[in-house]
Amino acid sequence: MTAKRPDLVTIADVARHAGVAVSTVSYVLSAKRAISAATRERVLASIATLGFQPNAGARALASRRANVIALVLPLRSGMHLPILMQLMTAVVTGARRHDHDVLIMTADEGPDGLRRVADSSMVDGVVVMDVELADPRVPVLRELRRPSVLIGFPADPTGLTCVDLDFHRAGARCVEELVALGHRTLALLGAPGVVYTRGTGFAQRTRAGFLAAVEQAGVSGVAWPCEEDQAAVGATLRDLFRRHPQTTGIVVHNEAAADHVIRLLPSLRRQVPRDVSVIAICPDEVAERTRPALSSVSIPADEIGKQAVSLLMAKLAGPPPPAATLLTPVLTVRSSTGRR
Amino acid sequence: MTAKRPDLVTIADVARHAGVAVSTVSYVLSAKRAISAATRERVLASIATLGFQPNAGARALASRRANVIALVLPLRSGMHLPILMQLMTAVVTGARRHDHDVLIMTADEGPDGLRRVADSSMVDGVVVMDVELADPRVPVLRELRRPSVLIGFPADPTGLTCVDLDFHRAGARCVEELVALGHRTLALLGAPGVVYTRGTGFAQRTRAGFLAAVEQAGVSGVAWPCEEDQAAVGATLRDLFRRHPQTTGIVVHNEAAADHVIRLLPSLRRQVPRDVSVIAICPDEVAERTRPALSSVSIPADEIGKQAVSLLMAKLAGPPPPAATLLTPVLTVRSSTGRR
DNA sequence: CACCACTGTCGAAGCGCTTCGACCACCCGC
DNA sequence: GCGGGTGGTCGAAGCGCTTCGACAGTGGTG
Incomplete structure (x- = not known):
């Protein structure tokens, strides 16, 4: 050397x-x-x-480009860690591919944190994960002097660039599949109650899509929140079958609960898929790991992260502002669904 | 405005x-x-x-301090995600407390990535997570013009600042506890096989501590690797009781397997803690969630992350180089252990 | 009352890079 | 053979901040 x-x-x-x-x-x-x-x-x-x-500092100073983007992590319960990690990894590797590095901020820094890193020219743009319907960071993002991309959709996404799985379609897609298989009484087991209360978009959108499709198909269907530990899932299922004994199609939008549902149904005298069909909305890895393997609409965290970075780079490069991006849900049939 | x-x-x-x-x-x-x-x-x-x-760039240029530290994430199987997240969060919030931001790098950028961010003065220092015994990044860290702190210990830590739980003591501590309760035939169920093969320090250290303590106490004890899915855990346990039927004390150093162990023992006609006592080495949250709750040596991810940042800041501030830091394991007795 | 040691403030010199305008060949076409 | 490109290179002017030395005041000291 x-x-x-x-x-x-x-x-x-x-x-x-x-x-x-x-x-x-x-x-x-x-x-x-x-x-x-x-x-x-x-x-x-x-x-x-x-x-x-x-020297990065000198370069940033002279060129007015730091070649760094900020990634705002959510830091709270109810978010499935593997998805979060995948998303994060996808954003980091995506950014590197565009010769950028990634600065992480925790959500608890809030809107002020965004202002701080953006106004100090420390980052060229921002990716915000896990956006809520009424997110306090949204107004700030609109005013920020730097481009941003949201993963998830706030209630009003005008003027913003958002990317996410089309959860509305995902919910509907599950219903369509179950209806096509002959099921007439459906149920959606969603995220824990608090997730709905705090106004997380994806949970509500899935539910809306589910209910709309149920209505459209003229079948019956209920949408319940669902906690994540085994005992609670058991209680919820028992309750479900007490109130709606005819239920033969279940959609689970809750990564942590999916496995419990599959495991507990037999003990409630429901064989899967003989008596009850189950479709989950979850990452493929989760679906593949249950016995029987879950038919599922996958949550393509990799793809979402990659898209988020691409969109941000596009905004950084030029004015053509790319619109909102909704990824089309893809359903993979495995072993948890069957004809009625 | x-x-x-x-x-x-x-x-x-x-x-x-x-x-x-x-x-x-x-x-x-x-x-x-x-x-x-x-x-x-x-x-x-x-x-x-x-x-x-x-302006961050101007500031970095003039003051030769970016006020940013790099955090190198591990990106591979066998690492418990909740621990990783906790560590990461602790590092980020710790850094913010010292008025620094955090740049994340994925481990796949390897030694070159470290050189890149360090030599470009993009970061003032580096925290590396999940260090292996023969880690290719270690020689680079030694030569780097910026201070670094390792979470975990390489085979030869001279010249480096490392921090971690004292896994050797942790393994020993579990043995001592079980022996004190009257158990004479012990087993350690550790990480999956690959983790030992690739030379991850904490797994090997726990095993060494366990075996040393077993020897010291003059009791019998075996250390086995253990896969993470329920089926494999079941097979391992059955195998264990076939080969060592007298086993009454089990130490589990595998976050994912701990829950399965607790759940499966009764089905192998071993009530916990009546017939078999179990101690886990895992985060408190994992231990508290099992039924019965696991007695455990906790893995203080928060504390480790906090310490890592403090050590780095100390190195940044002045020459007094703090030595290696081994956190003393703390055992919490819950409901999975009892007298023989 | 002259002197000195502070305090508080200013001006200017960088920090290492990008970028703009200028400049000097050349080569081309007529 | 001359004007006008054009490809290739240079010098210098910043980018926005930190920091150093300098320098007025101010008040305490002998």
Whole structure:
């Protein structure tokens, strides 16, 4: 390696070493002007031997681009951790692919945190996860001097760029599938009660889609919240069959409860899929791991994260503002559904 | 609010507005020189009315401090997600408390990623999670021009600052507890096999501590790896009781398997704690949620994350290099242990 | 009452990079 | 052979902040 350990190799060192002007080195790096092949080679060689890394601060200052985006994490119960991790990973790798890094902020920094990182030019844009219907961060995002992308939809998404799975369609899709299989009495077991109360969009949208499709199909169907621990799921199921004994089709929109539902139904004298068909809305990994494997509408966290980054980069690049993005739900039939 | 939306409020704007020099504003902000109360008030008022946020890039450039630390996430199986999240949250909130932000990098960026962010002065220091015994990032960290803190211990931690739960003591502590309760035939169910093969320190250390304590106490004890799904746990337990029928004390160091162990033992005609005592090494939340609740040595993710940040800040502040930090395991007795 | 040591403030010199305008060949077409 | 491109390079002017040295006041000291 290099013998000396200079405290910092600057672009001036590179320029000197290569026998060119500082600006030439810069242009080699950014390719914003034509540089002869010979010079480029020489400069690149110097960069390599000196181990030059452009100083991020100086770069951000001069170019007004930090090449960093902020990712706001939700920090609260009711969010399925594996999904969150997948989303996060997708955003980070997506950002890296566009030569950006990711700064994380926890949701508890709130709107002020957003202002802080945006106004300090610390980040070029913001991705906000787990947006609520009446999210206090939304007005701030609208005023922010930096572009943003929301994962999830607030009540009023005008002027914002949002991306999410189309949960309304997802709920409806499950109903359609069950109805096509001959089921006439359906139930949706959703997120825990608090998730609805606090106004989380995806829970409500799934329910709305479910209920609309039930109505449309002229079948009967109820939508209940559902807690996550096994005991509560058992109680909910017992209650469900007491009140609606005819139920033969169940949609579960609750990653943590799905496994319990599948496990408990036999003990309530309902074989799956013989007596009851179950469709979950959950990541594929969860659906594949139950016995029997769950037919499911998958939650494509990877895809959502990737899209979020792409949208943000598009906004960063130019004015053409991409509209709201709703990913079409895809249903995979596995072993938990069957004809009535 | 302010009528105009100036594209950027600079320190010069503030200075002009307050009728002072730019440097005075800077000193008000940094408190590195005495400023009269009157001037300070005036400047702060101007800052507030103008909505000034210092430009991070300029600040980093001039002060050679980015006020950002990097956090390297592990991205692989076998790591318990809740622990990871807790750790991450603790690091982020800890960093914020020291007025720093956190840049996340995924482990797949490897050693080069570390060099990139460190040499570009994008971050002031690095926290690396989930260090393996022979981690390729360790040599890089030693050479890095920025301080770092490791969560977990590599095989040779000289010259590094590491922090973790003392898993060796944790394994031993479980044995001591069980022996004190009169158990003479013990078993450790650890992480999945791959975790040992790839050389993850905490798994091996727990096993070493367990075996050492078993030897020391003159009782018998075996240490087995253990997969995470229910079926595999069942098979492992059956196998264990076939080969070591006298086993009455089990230590589980596997968050995902702990619940299964507790659930499956009765079906193997072993009541807990009447016939078999179980101690887990896991976060308190996991231990509290099983029926019966698990006696456990807790994994204090919060504390570890907090310590990691504190150590990093200490290194950033001055040369006094803090040594390796091993948190003392704390055992909480709940309902899964009893006298023989 | 002259002197000194502070306090509080200012001006200016960078920090390392990007980018703009200028400039110097060349090469082309007529 | 001359004007006008154009490809390739350079120099210098910032970007917005921190920090250093300088310098007025002020008040305490001998």
